Amino acid sequence: MPPTDAPVSPDPVDELAAAFARDGVVCVRRLFGRAEVAAAAEVIEAVMERPGPHAKVASGPEDPGRFFEDFVRWQELPALEELAVTSSAAAVAARLLGGGAVRFYHDHVLVKEGGTEQRTPWHQDQPYYNVDGRGVSAWIPVDPVPRPGSLELLAGSHHGPWYLPRTFLAKEAKWFPEGSLAELPDLEAGRDGLDIRSFELAPGDAVFFDFLTVHGAPGFPFSGRRRVLSLRYLSAGARHAPRPWATSPPFEGLEAELAAGAAMDHPLFPLVSHRSSPTTSAGE
Numbered sequence: 001m002p003p004t005d006a007p008v009s010p011d012p013v014d015e016l017a018a019a020f021a022r023d024g025v026v027c028v029r030r031l032f033g034r035a036e037v038a039a040a041a042e043v044i045e046a047v048m049e050r051p052g053p054h055a056k057v058a059s060g061p062e063d064p065g066r067f068f069e070d071f072v073r074w075q076e077l078p079a080l081e082e083l084a085v086t087s088s089a090a091a092v093a094a095r096l097l098g099g100g101a102v103r104f105y106h107d108h109v110l111v112k113e114g115g116t117e118q119r120t121p122w123h124q125d126q127p128y129y130n131v132d133g134r135g136v137s138a139w140i141p142v143d144p145v146p147r148p149g150s151l152e153l154l155a156g157s158h159h160g161p162w163y164l165p166r167t168f169l170a171k172e173a174k175w176f177p178e179g180s181l182a183e184l185p186d187l188e189a190g191r192d193g194l195d196i197r198s199f200e201l202a203p204g205d206a207v208f209f210d211f212l213t214v215h216g217a218p219g220f221p222f223s224g225r226r227r228v229l230s231l232r233y234l235s236a237g238a239r240h241a242p243r244p245w246a247t248s249p250p251f252e253g254l255e256a257e258l259a260a261g262a263a264m265d266h267p268l269f270p271l272v273s274h275r276s277s278p279t280t281s282a283g284e
């Protein structure tokens, strides 16, 4: 038995959960090992070769690079389902969301080709979704990401308010109507005074962030590509919030099967059953 006054070293995963609750963002180094990074890279290549119905190019025709996105492909790609539901991403998400019946929400592939100038505008994800309650995304690059090309997140912004979601290129209010939510302040103008977090990342490192954390990303002014798999998870307290508009991503017809306010208990949102235990610790 250790002496009772021996210092107790805090569980690194609990430290991570405390940092996530405070800041709405944490970086986990080496979340994916070599085999998982290779599997994620293969998934991204398969998605790019055969884009799905929700795929889009979120950069203009004049951009010297390209910003490609696709969503919700896990049902066609068993390797993606495995990463989403049983990997250490699911394990860390479950710990960050406080346990309970954590569900996988959807996958999102985000690729910026080398030289892409298109910025990902500052935004929160949740106002585009069909859920109320908490969730977390794991943004996992399979290529090295230098800090000037990396995701940026405004610490503490997950406490709210919700900001009006707009289309990335034309800035249209296609979801909540104009005036119904606060406008996002001009973060670029005041960024020196803000607690903006960003990380230089190696393949398999991950940035976990709350569905309400305000985030954006620069273009990718490098020769390599920036291929990212983002895996999104729902807390046990998340509830279905059908909207009178098509959410992004859309879940057509779901309101006929899942009542407004119901738990997200549906085969589209499988329970996570992670095999790996999270032993990773927070990055800087």
Ligand SMILES: O=C(O)CCC(=O)C(=O)O
Binding pocket: 108, 110, 120, 125, 137, 139, 151, 215, 216, 217, 228, 230
């Ligand atoms: O990868 C990016 O450029 C932006 C990522 C993002 O907005 C997201 O994962 O929600």
